[in-house]
Amino acid sequence: xxxxxxxxxxxxxxxxxxxxxxxxxxxxxxxxxxxxxxxxxxxxxxxxxxxxxxxxxxxxxxxxxxxxxxxxxxxxxxxxxxxxxxxxxxxxxxxxxxxxxxxxxxxxxxxxxxxxxxxxxxxxxxxxxxxxxxxxxxxxxxxxxxxxxxxxxxxxxxxxxxxxxxxxxxxxxxxxxxxx
Numbered sequence: 001x002x003x004x005x006x007x008x009x010x011x012x013x014x015x016x017x018x019x020x021x022x023x024x025x026x027x028x029x030x031x032x033x034x035x036x037x038x039x040x041x042x043x044x045x046x047x048x049x050x051x052x053x054x055x056x057x058x059x060x061x062x063x064x065x066x067x068x069x070x071x072x073x074x075x076x077x078x079x080x081x082x083x084x085x086x087x088x089x090x091x092x093x094x095x096x097x098x099x100x101x102x103x104x105x106x107x108x109x110x111x112x113x114x115x116x117x118x119x120x121x122x123x124x125x126x127x128x129x130x131x132x133x134x135x136x137x138x139x140x141x142x143x144x145x146x147x148x149x150x151x152x153x154x155x156x157x158x159x160x161x162x163x164x165x166x167x168x169x170x171x172x173x174x175x176x177x178x179x180x
Contacts, residue, residue, distance in 0.1 A: 016061075018040060022048040032075055081146050
């Protein structure tokens with residue numbers, strides 16, 4: 001995973017070009033955005049305009065550029081990852097977050113498709129057993145829907161809990177993975 005320095009992240013993408021495209025999948029609207037380093041966001045939602053506003057809020061100082069024909073190959077790979085979350089896709093990622101968040105996100109990527117882990121399990125895996133709430137916060141801050149599979153994290157009792165893109169989408173993703 002690639003990334004940027006904390007100061008670049010705090011600067012809202014100043015002097016940076018971010019390409020993006022919006023499309024439809026079986027889970028609803030999605031937005032894919034990428035920098036020169038890789039995919040910076042995969043967002044899911046009901047309304048494409050809301051997703052674009054979300055991107056603008058995340059990168060207020062960046063130049064946002066609508067995708068061109070050359071971007072279609074990347075979009076196809078992202079759609080494939082949304083439609084088949086149990087498969088691993090080699091997407092270049094530009095992961096932007098704190099060192100702690102990145103530790104959590106790496107741990108999430110180690111959860112096999114069709115399986116789940118609790119927030120407490122993840123906290124133990126990253127050797128921060130008392131950081132359960134911080135793990136939940138890192139999951140909520142994840143900008144890479146499906147590819148960094150925060151949908152595989154559940155409460156300690158196995159119940160589904162919050163998901164940035166809606167608990168129903170989380171249920172659909174988990175059901176899809178379990179069926180395969």
